[in-house]
Amino acid sequence: MNALYSPSVAAxxxxxxxxxxxxxxxxxxxxxxxxxxxxxxxxxxxxxxxLNAVRPDEAFFGRKDAQQAVVIRRMALDLDFxxxxxxxxxxxxxxxxxxxxxxxxxxxxxRRSAPVIRRALLAGRKLALSGRGRAGTGAxxxxxxxxxxxxxxxxVQYLDxxxxxxxxxxxxxxxxxxxxxxxxxxxxxxxxxxxxxIRRGR
Amino acid sequence: MNALYSPSVAAxxxxxxxxxxxxxxxxxxxxxxxxxxxxxxxxxxxxxxxLNAVRPDEAFFGRKDAQQAVVIRRMALDLDFxxxxxxxxxxxxxxxxxxxxxxxxxxxxxRRSAPVIRRALLAGRKLALSGRGRAGTGAxxxxxxxxxxxxxxxxVQYLDxxxxxxxxxxxxxxxxxxxxxxxxxxxxxxxxxxxxxIRRGR
Numbered sequence: 001m002n003a004l005y006s007p008s009v010a011a012x013x014x015x016x017x018x019x020x021x022x023x024x025x026x027x028x029x030x031x032x033x034x035x036x037x038x039x040x041x042x043x044x045x046x047x048x049x050x051l052n053a054v055r056p057d058e059a060f061f062g063r064k065d066a067q068q069a070v071v072i073r074r075m076a077l078d079l080d081f082x083x084x085x086x087x088x089x090x091x092x093x094x095x096x097x098x099x100x101x102x103x104x105x106x107x108x109x110x111r112r113s114a115p116v117i118r119r120a121l122l123a124g125r126k127l128a129l130s131g132r133g134r135a136g137t138g139a140x141x142x143x144x145x146x147x148x149x150x151x152x153x154x155x156v157q158y159l160d161x162x163x164x165x166x167x168x169x170x171x172x173x174x175x176x177x178x179x180x181x182x183x184x185x186x187x188x189x190x191x192x193x194x195x196x197x198i199r200r201g202r
Numbered sequence: 203m204n205a206l207y208s209p210s211v212a213a214x215x216x217x218x219x220x221x222x223x224x225x226x227x228x229x230x231x232x233x234x235x236x237x238x239x240x241x242x243x244x245x246x247x248x249x250x251x252x253l254n255a256v257r258p259d260e261a262f263f264g265r266k267d268a269q270q271a272v273v274i275r276r277m278a279l280d281l282d283f284x285x286x287x288x289x290x291x292x293x294x295x296x297x298x299x300x301x302x303x304x305x306x307x308x309x310x311x312x313r314r315s316a317p318v319i320r321r322a323l324l325a326g327r328k329l330a331l332s333g334r335g336r337a338g339t340g341a342x343x344x345x346x347x348x349x350x351x352x353x354x355x356x357x358v359q360y361l362d363x364x365x366x367x368x369x370x371x372x373x374x375x376x377x378x379x380x381x382x383x384x385x386x387x388x389x390x391x392x393x394x395x396x397x398x399x400i401r402r403g404r
Binding site for chain 2: 082
């Protein structure tokens, strides 16, 4: 059986509503959080409400919102929610663009340019995985930027290579890493990422 | 059947713990919150954890911690916890002193003086209820202070007359009100309160 829980805004945030659930800046201060103050506070608050209202055994979140998934996992663990948080792979258009409701905001020209984000991330991953992970984070980011620069319509907001679980910056790329980008195509902000594991050469 | 849930501190706050549940300053900024910054943030966080770990149908909180009960009720409502929050009357010693683990910290002399807190609150309530509630909040507080002044060992931290549900200051005492006091007996901080309803005279 499928069910959709779709409460109104007024039902979720009635008059007098005054509670917030917050994960600390270690996980929420970087990446998207740097440019969207308060965003993850809203996310964790509404997801806490959702988990209480639904009491699911398992909740699924998309890999595209990688930071969101890490933050929600932290929140669910810390507050003893009895739920398994599962991160599912990003669903993509045929040309590689990550599916998002925001894609509908793109002009036809922007839509044609948008897959460059995915191509750039794959180029970064390729470099990071080559030569037994000897490429530094600077070189990996430069490789991503080079590809993105091929589409002048793209304006990068951030490009980061961090530990995939802790979201901490990496001095050198190793272990399970998250290579994430946020970029504007015109007035539309898109995000995407790749997560991969680097074994350091001996 | 009775059960006691008694986790260790390490189990409640393991390494990496980084989430807080917070109710806004409208309810948490006054009364005890004014003197204990961060206290209610800790309370709502640990109670949210408790509610998730136990999933009770009903949870009971003492009236002595009146602000705590209001804050927890707000949190449980806002975050859609499926629980009934019930506030139970304060249990008292025979001489009127509200039971508290802190009473064990009182010296014998302080213990003998401590019931003055209850007597002072009852004097305040008596004045507030007299004359169809025409006594102003200033007069009610003065009546409480007069009784407390009879015990030099008592040092008042705050004395407030607020709306019992909203915890907002009252210009004039009316409706359901909370008359609350925090006072030091030596180095021990004690709190107590009375909640009562005033019908304004016509």
